Amino acid sequence: MKNKISVILFVFSLIQSQNIIGQSLGNSPYSSLGLGERLPIGYAENQAMAGIGVASVFGNSGLYINNLNPALLARNKFTVFSMGMNGQNKSLETTTENQNSFAMNLNYVNLSFPVKKHWSMGIGIQPYSYTDLSIKSLQISVPSDTSKYISQFFAKGAINKLSWNNAIELKEFQFGIETSVLFGQIKRTTDSQIQNDGQFYAVNFIDQQNYNGIYYRLGAAWHHKLNKDKYFNVGLVLEPSKNIRGERVRTTQTFTNDGIPVTQGDTLPNGVLNAKVLLPSDFKFGISYENSTKYTIFADLAIGKNSQFKNLNGVNDGLKDTFTFGIGAEYFPDFTSTKFLRRAVYRAGFNSGTSQYSHLKTGEQLKVMNFSFGIGLPLRNSSFINISYSAARRGQKEDGGILENYNKISIGFTLNDIWFVKNKMD
Helix, strand or coil: CHHHHHHHHHHHHHHHHCCCECCCCCCCHHHHCCCCEECCCCCHHHHCCCCCCCCCCHHHCCCCCCCCCHHHHHHCCCEEEEEEEEEEEEEEECCCCEEEEEEEEEEEEEEEEEEECCEEEEEEEEEEEEEEEEEEEEEECCCCCCCEEEEEEEEEEEEEEEEEEEEEEECCEEEEEEEEEEEEEEEEEEEEEEEECCEEEEEEEEEEEEEEEEEEEEEEEEEEECCCCEEEEEEEEEECCEEEEEEEEEEEEEEECCCCECCCCEEEEEEEEEEEEEECCEEEEEEEEEECCCEEEEEEEEEECHHHCECCCCCCCCCCCEEEEEEEEEECCCCCCCCHHHCCEEEEEEEEEEEEEECCCCCCEEEEEEEEEEEEEECHHHCEEEEEEEEEEEECCHHHCCEEEEEEEEEEEEEEECCCCCCCCC
């Protein structure tokens, strides 16, 4: 009965999460390009290590879901339920202006469990990307015209993914595949307000894009035992390029100052487009040295072929290939201790590399840096509350650019138990 109730609650939370997951994490000028800002795949545990950990799972028995590598699910010997949320404060700076924004959202929901001795399965939902850009109150002056023109632009939306993961273990090797359904909407609105001789009108131009499709990630791992408690791990993840379906509808409508429509919403000529969007390939490689009773040290590199991206019009949007390198570590003093903080898990990590975006004026590819640390607070049944803090920087404000600084708090709940096992009696 306990297991049935838990499954029902998980399914309910999964359905409800579609309405709140993938919401924005603050105003971002670059997120209007492509399908928006690609969000980190890793859960709260990996976010505490700057998203590092392609090659290992914690404690040699899979006490949390390492979503970075689908193959690592095979090492999960327990049923694991994970849920996490993010809160982020972001500042945007130029040489003359600055802006701060804060946002919070549910980040992921996942349930994974062993099916057979060497086969594990999982299902979850999390955001793939988000779009959030607001440019307000831009007054346009027209010579020899007393009218006032104010233009506002908004780009909002998210692409979410519902994933089904399967992994198997063959002696020292693990292999996995994550199959995902992508779905979501991005809406770009230009609101032009015109005031002349006391009359006020607003013309809304709406570009609404809907996306859906299937994509997958392939993972492999090697878990090699060096001696009693020491292991050397290697992890590989390949995300092939793929096409998903997209539909764009462009409409326009005019309103009075009181919000009363002057015209009906009309679809613009040639305003409907159905086409394919090409998502880029991605490759990750990681190694780790693991003392299964004390600590793990990680090193990862990731390559994103974002120059492959093609939007609904077959255009790349100026996105660049990326390269990121990072290191991280987690330390667990003593799981058998009666002292609370000695049973906790301590994590930290750092990564640096290039962004897919370019400087607004010089065209130079932007650089990114991210530092993070966190703690996993133990609960009963080897469950944890994981808390992490991340500080990141992207871009530069010199030469007319924009500098983005992030401060993010992530909170994740990892609940471990033994489900779906029938009781036996002699």
